[in-house]
Structures are given as structure tokens and as C-alpha cells.
Amino acid sequence: MFPRSGKSIVFDNFPDPTDTWEIIETIGKGTYGKVYKVLNKIDGSKAAVKILDPIHDIDEEIEAEYNILKALSDHANVVKFYGMYYKKDIKCGDQLWLVLELCNGGSVTDLAKGMLKRGDRMDESIIAYILHESLMGLQHLHINKTIHRDVKGNNILLTTQGGIKLVDFGVSAQLTNTRLRRNTSVGTPFWMAPEVIACEQQLDSTYDARCDVWSLGITAIELGDGDPPLSDLHPMRALFKIPRNPPPTLHQPELWSDEFNDFICKCLIKDFELRPNVLDLLQHVFIKQTVGREKILQKQLIELIDLNQQIGVIEKTRHERIHTKKGSHMKTQDADEVDDLATLEVLDENTVADQLQNRYARDQVYTYVGDTLIAVNPFHKMEIYTPEHTKMYIGAKHTANPPHIFAVADTAYQSMVSYNNDQCIVISGESGAGKTESAHLLVQQLTVLGKANNRTLQEKILLVNSLVEAFGNACTVINDNSSRFGKYLEMKFNGGGTVVGAQISEYLLEKSRVVHQAMGERNFHIFYYIYAGLADRKKLAHYKLSDSKTPKYLYHENIKLGPDIVNNASYKEQFDAVDIAGISVIMPALSSCIWLVMKHKAAGTCRQSVLDIVKPNEAQSTDCSWDLHVNSTYVVITRQRYFTVSFCRP
Structure with missing residues (x-):
């Protein structure tokens, strides 16, 4: 009732x-x-x-x-x-x-889809006429302080006489002299303006009648392409993307006139304060082409409507609208089948935990939450990183495959190429969550996407990334490969999307670990690799290191520096990386570091003992063995540098 x-x-x-x-x-x-x-x-x-x-x-x-x-x-x-x-x-x-x-001529969406189905597309003059009439209807609403809030192709209907009518005012909002803006997130997701979506997350966000202008811009794309941007995504996922993505464009802008592209560009300015209003758009050159031609264009539109109806009914895609005050009326997948938690009607801590636990039990370690990918460490090898999987995620829609870190890499790469903008992927998590492995997989997929035409370059990027981690990763009580530093990896691509290089920066390195580790923990991996490698090659004596006694700060009761390390795949990988990168100079540098710390341990812990160890006249005999300039080494080790930040006072 x-x-x-x-x-x-x-x-x-x-x-x-x-x-x-x-x-x-x-x-x-x-x-x-x-x-x-x-x-x-x-x-x-x-x-x-x-x-x-x-x-x-x-x-x-x-x-x-x-x-x-x-x-x-x-x-x-x-x-x-x-x-x-x-x-x-x-x-x-x-x-x-x-x-x-x-309005028995159907919607403008039906008309656009019908033409595309016949291998044709709507003429720009007809699109301009439809948009002109829609703008006239919106102007009437806006003058009377009313926002439609659900402008889309299915809400612009046609009569068989070529009339163009705005319909469906169920979520329209009336403004008053004292309330010129609204703050309720309402509309159909694919057409919703960023500022309307923002009202769901930011209580102080508002919008005005120009949200209808954004929706009309999306409708203009719909008339050209047949569907709104992001229509292949779940509506709730689209709500995540619209505020974050650059303003959308036609699928192939080059097929359309500069005037049409510019009209869409003006409608889809993300800052609504800078977006033109309806009256401004009625003066746009693309819209003004209809002036004086209304009767001719109306006649052409009638002919298109007749032709569309003769061919038959086009299968309609329903896009439900949402209203944050009342909750979503959209149907979602069954809870057991959800790949994207953002599609759930209820999203709280318990729901997320239950979903992740159920998926983990089915070996589904990846789950989307909108644009975010949650990765749960499986702690065992999984066959989901094969060359077949690499190909599967190249250029694919998110909904076409299960959630995967390769999809994140592909999204970033495609966005970079399409919009010519820098992209950033942030990897965050607890120790042992799998951040290091995730970074490896991202780099692996990005080098494939970047089509490195130089195999040596591709190997350098992949191996040097591992080498840097050998310098900054160590075994801790809870994680055998814990990153003890922050890493910023910047991959460089040319205008054609080909990877041309990479640069790695480190910060917050736990330097104290070199000379002191907590009980049950180890030094950085690289020292074990170097010491074991020199021992295996009978070169310890050459670098003034003992071949009979393991350095105290490298000793661990559960590890044998010789066979355990040399037979380890990571050991071989690091030495390959040194050779490929052409940085074999690190061998004597690391050896000297081991020697210095051994001396430091023997002499005591005071700073003066370190200064005594590396006096140039006493260390001169080691100069040839290390291939290092001792005077420079002395300066680096014994002099402190301070970095200060200057603040400008207003």
C-alpha cells in the first residue's frame, strides 16, 4: 500500500x-x-x-x-x-x-544504438539538434530553479513528429533563493558529475545546476559511441573512477569534428565552478550550427526514427539510478561471487573480512575494492603469473578476468598511453604482506607492456630491482625477506609507450642493521651473498677477509654461509644482476665494508676506534686489494653531513 x-x-x-x-x-x-x-x-x-x-x-x-x-x-x-x-x-x-x-519515437539512446547496429553513426548535425533541444529544456528547468539530476539518453525521448522531450523528474531537485546548491548524491552512476559523487564522501560538498551540463556531455558521448564512458564497469566501480579519471572523451575523437570534441570538453570540465552553464553552451559554435535549420533537421530526424522503428527493437541496457539518502536500488552479485567489494550494498569491516577469508580459501588471493587491489599473501607458489596470464591481462577489461596485479599494471600503462599523463601505483601493507613480491610482479608486467626492444634493458630493470632489494632487505623474526627501507621505482617510457629506462630511489634505510641486529635477525642479504660468493671463488684473502672464521655479525646458527647461500637462486640472481648492470665495483666496496665492521667489532664501539681503523696511513696497504681510493673512503666514513630545510616566513 x-x-x-x-x-x-x-x-x-x-x-x-x-x-x-x-x-x-x-x-x-x-x-x-x-x-x-x-x-x-x-x-x-x-x-x-x-x-x-x-x-x-x-x-x-x-x-x-x-x-x-x-x-x-x-x-x-x-x-x-x-x-x-x-x-x-x-x-x-x-x-x-x-x-x-x-513519445513513441523511443529514446535518443535507442536511435544511436540502432544506427550503430546498422554500421552507421548519427550525423553531427542531428546530434547538435538533439543537444540544442535538450539544452532548451534544461534552460527552462534551470530558470525555474530546478535541477534534473538524471540527464541521460534514455531520459531524452522522441516523438514521431521529431519532438525532443526531457522526461523522468523523480530525482529532480528544486532550488530556492536561500538554497542555490544541493548536497545529495543522486543520479545514474555513468552520467553523474564528479561533484555529485563527492557529496557521498564529503559532507561539505555541494553542487548546482551545472551538474546537468556534465550529464549532457556524457550523453553527447553516448550519442556518438552508443554507450557512456565506463559502461563496461559495474556502476559502483564507475563511481570510484569518475572523480579520479581525467574527463572522458569520445572513443575515437579523431573521427569527429573539432567543434563536437570541444563541446564535450566544455561540458566535462571537472571543476564545476569553471564549467559553463546551459546559456553559455547554447552559444557554442557546435550548437549554433542548428540555428535556421531546425525544420530541415527535424525532418531528417523523423526519417531516422521511422527507419529505426522499421528495423525493430534494439535490446536495451538498463542503468539504474542511485540515491544516497535511500540506498541503492541496483542489484548486486551474490556475496560469494563478488570480485569487487565496492559492489556490495553493505561494506563494513566484518563483510570485508568474511569476503577476503572466503576468497582466500578458494585460492583467490586478489580482490578489488573499486580502484584498489587487495592482495593476501598465499605463502606458497601459485600458477597465476605464467606467460599466458601475462597475455590475458593486456588491454583487457577489468570485468573480463579475475582480479590480478597484472590488471593494475595494465590499467596504469593504458592510462599513461591514452592520456599522456604520469601514473603512480602505491604498494602498502604490513611486514610479510607480500609488498616486495607485488613490486616484482608489477615491474615484470610493465616491462612486457613497455615492449622493451632491448632485452638487456629489460633484464637490467628486472634484475637491478632485485639487487636493490638485496641491499635493503633482511631476515627478521616474522619475515625472511623484510624490506628495511622505502623504495621509489620510476620507470621511464617514450611517447610510443616503450620502456626506455628505470630509476630507483631509496629512503629511510635501516643503516644501523649493518653493525647491529636484534636477536634472531640477520644483516642485509647482500653481505651474505658477497661473503659466500668470495668464499666460493677462493677470494676472501684477496679482500683481507678470513676464510677460517665467519664474521661475527654475519654468523647465524641456522645458516651455513657457504653451501646454503651459494645454492640459493637469489644468490645467483644477484651476481647476474651485478654483471648485467655493469657495476662490479660494488664487490670491493662491500668487501671493505665487511672488513671495516670486523675491525670495528674487534676494537670496540666508540667512534674514535672507527677513526683509528681507517686512518689513511694505516689502511694504505689495503688500497690495491679493494681498488678503492683510501683518502676518499676516509672522508666518507669519518665526516658527517647535515641536511637542513629552510622555511620561508610569510
Whole structure:
């Protein structure tokens, strides 16, 4: 049963529709009920009726649509309103009938899709005419302090006489002299303006009538491409992307005129304070081409409508709108099948934990939350990083494959190439979460995407990345390969998307680990690799290192520096990296470091003992063995440098 009254209307006061109208056939389905073609029993005229299902919580939207239609339907580009009726039915539930002008030419979306299905596309002059008439309708609303808030192709209907009508005012908002902005996130996701989406997350965010301009810009793309941008994504995922992505464009902008592209660009300015209003857009050169040609364009539009109807009904894709005040009316996947947690209606800590646990039990270690990828360390090798998987995620839609870190790499790469903008991927997590391995996999996929035409360059990027981690990673109590530093890896690509180099920066390195480790922990991996390598090659004596006694700060009861290290794959990888990168000079440098720390341990821990160890005249004999300049070494070790930051006072 409907509530008997809204805030200002009483449903019982409306007449019974069966006295005047007779249902002929079903036209389609709206947001809250079906739409039928009806016949007027008195004068034989035909109309459309939206019969609202008996839902309890939509009285505000019914009232909004009723008030706007009653007040503003006297415009050529707004659907005519013939009245509201109330049908009492104890058995099936009461019904509200909104009787409207019959727009039997379908929607502009139907027209665009029908033409594309025939291998054709809508002429720009027809698109300009549709947009001009839509702007006229929006101007009428905005002048009367009303925001439509759900402008899209399916809400712009056509009559068989070439009329263009705005419909569906259920979520429209009326402004007042004291309230010129709104702060409710409402609309259909793919067409929603960034500032409208922001109202869901930022309580102080507002927007004005220019949100309709953004939606019209998306509709313009829809008329050209047949679908709005991001339509291949789940609607809730699109809500994550719209505020973060650059303004969308036509799929192939080069196929369209500069004027059409510029019109879309003006509509889709992300800062709504800088976005033009409807009156400004009516003066745009793309729209003004219709002036004086209205009759000709209307005739051409009628011919297209007739042709479209002769071919048959185009399968419609329904995009449900959302309203943050009432919650989403969209259907989501079953909880067990969700790859993206953002699609869940309820997203709290318990839900996330349950979802991740269930997926982990099925060896699904990756899960999306909008643009974020959650990776749960499986602690065992998985066959999901093969060359076949590498190819599977290149240029693929997120929805085409299960969540994967390769998809993150592909998204960043494709965005970089498409928008010619730098991209950034942040990897964060607890110790042992798999950050290091995730970084390896990202670099691996990006080098494949970057089509490095120099195999040596590709190997350098991959191996040197591992080499840097050998310098900064160590075994801790809870993680055998814990990163003891922060790493910033910058990969360079040319204009064609080919990788041309990489640069790695480190920060917050735990330098004290070189001379002191907590109980049960080890030094940085690189020292074990170097010492074991020199021992294996019988070169310890050459670098003044003992071959009979393991250095104290490298000793560990559970590891044998010789065979355990030399037979380790990581050991071989590091020495390959040294050779490929051409930085064999690090061998004597690291050896000297081991020697210095051994001396330091023997002499004590005071700073003066270190100074004594590396006096140039006493260390001169080691100069040839290390291939280092001792005077320079002395300066580096014994002199401190301080970095200060200057602050500018206002």
C-alpha cells in the first residue's frame, strides 16, 4: 500500500484512472514501475502512463515528479503532463498513475544504438539538434530553479513528429533563493558529475545546476559511441573512477569534428565552478550550427526514427539510478561471487573480512575494492603469473578476468598511453604482506607492456630491482625477506609507450642493521651473498677477509654461509644482476665494508676506534686489494653531513 499522503499531496484526492484511461500495451519498464500506452476513452487520444509499483519509500520522488511536471511541463522540450490518478486495489496493492505525453519515437539512446547496429553513426548535425533541444529544456528547468539530476539518453525521448522531450523528474531537485546548491548524491552512476559523487564522501560538498551540463556531455558521448564512458564497469566501480579519471572523451575523437570534441570538453570540465552553464553552451559554435535549420533537421530526424522503428527493437541496457539518502536500488552479485567489494550494498569491516577469508580459501588471493587491489599473501607458489596470464591481462577489461596485479599494471600503462599523463601505483601493507613480491610482479608486467626492444634493458630493470632489494632487505623474526627501507621505482617510457629506462630511489634505510641486529635477525642479504660468493671463488684473502672464521655479525646458527647461500637462486640472481648492470665495483666496496665492521667489532664501539681503523696511513696497504681510493673512503666514513630545510616566513 502507498502512504496515503506525501508532504503536501494526498493521493486519495486523485481520480480513478479507469474512468478515463484504458491500457493498450506495455511500452517498457521505468525505475519504479512499468510504462504502458493508454487510450483516452473520452476523446480517443493516446498517452503514456507510468504505473508506480506499491513501494513504501518513494513518496518523496513521486511528489517531486508530480510538482515539477505540474509546474513546468508547458515547454516544447519537456514531456507534457496529463494528470495523476490513484487506483485503489486491496488485492494487488494501490497504484499511482502518472499520465504523460506519448513519445513513441523511443529514446535518443535507442536511435544511436540502432544506427550503430546498422554500421552507421548519427550525423553531427542531428546530434547538435538533439543537444540544442535538450539544452532548451534544461534552460527552462534551470530558470525555474530546478535541477534534473538524471540527464541521460534514455531520459531524452522522441516523438514521431521529431519532438525532443526531457522526461523522468523523480530525482529532480528544486532550488530556492536561500538554497542555490544541493548536497545529495543522486543520479545514474555513468552520467553523474564528479561533484555529485563527492557529496557521498564529503559532507561539505555541494553542487548546482551545472551538474546537468556534465550529464549532457556524457550523453553527447553516448550519442556518438552508443554507450557512456565506463559502461563496461559495474556502476559502483564507475563511481570510484569518475572523480579520479581525467574527463572522458569520445572513443575515437579523431573521427569527429573539432567543434563536437570541444563541446564535450566544455561540458566535462571537472571543476564545476569553471564549467559553463546551459546559456553559455547554447552559444557554442557546435550548437549554433542548428540555428535556421531546425525544420530541415527535424525532418531528417523523423526519417531516422521511422527507419529505426522499421528495423525493430534494439535490446536495451538498463542503468539504474542511485540515491544516497535511500540506498541503492541496483542489484548486486551474490556475496560469494563478488570480485569487487565496492559492489556490495553493505561494506563494513566484518563483510570485508568474511569476503577476503572466503576468497582466500578458494585460492583467490586478489580482490578489488573499486580502484584498489587487495592482495593476501598465499605463502606458497601459485600458477597465476605464467606467460599466458601475462597475455590475458593486456588491454583487457577489468570485468573480463579475475582480479590480478597484472590488471593494475595494465590499467596504469593504458592510462599513461591514452592520456599522456604520469601514473603512480602505491604498494602498502604490513611486514610479510607480500609488498616486495607485488613490486616484482608489477615491474615484470610493465616491462612486457613497455615492449622493451632491448632485452638487456629489460633484464637490467628486472634484475637491478632485485639487487636493490638485496641491499635493503633482511631476515627478521616474522619475515625472511623484510624490506628495511622505502623504495621509489620510476620507470621511464617514450611517447610510443616503450620502456626506455628505470630509476630507483631509496629512503629511510635501516643503516644501523649493518653493525647491529636484534636477536634472531640477520644483516642485509647482500653481505651474505658477497661473503659466500668470495668464499666460493677462493677470494676472501684477496679482500683481507678470513676464510677460517665467519664474521661475527654475519654468523647465524641456522645458516651455513657457504653451501646454503651459494645454492640459493637469489644468490645467483644477484651476481647476474651485478654483471648485467655493469657495476662490479660494488664487490670491493662491500668487501671493505665487511672488513671495516670486523675491525670495528674487534676494537670496540666508540667512534674514535672507527677513526683509528681507517686512518689513511694505516689502511694504505689495503688500497690495491679493494681498488678503492683510501683518502676518499676516509672522508666518507669519518665526516658527517647535515641536511637542513629552510622555511620561508610569510
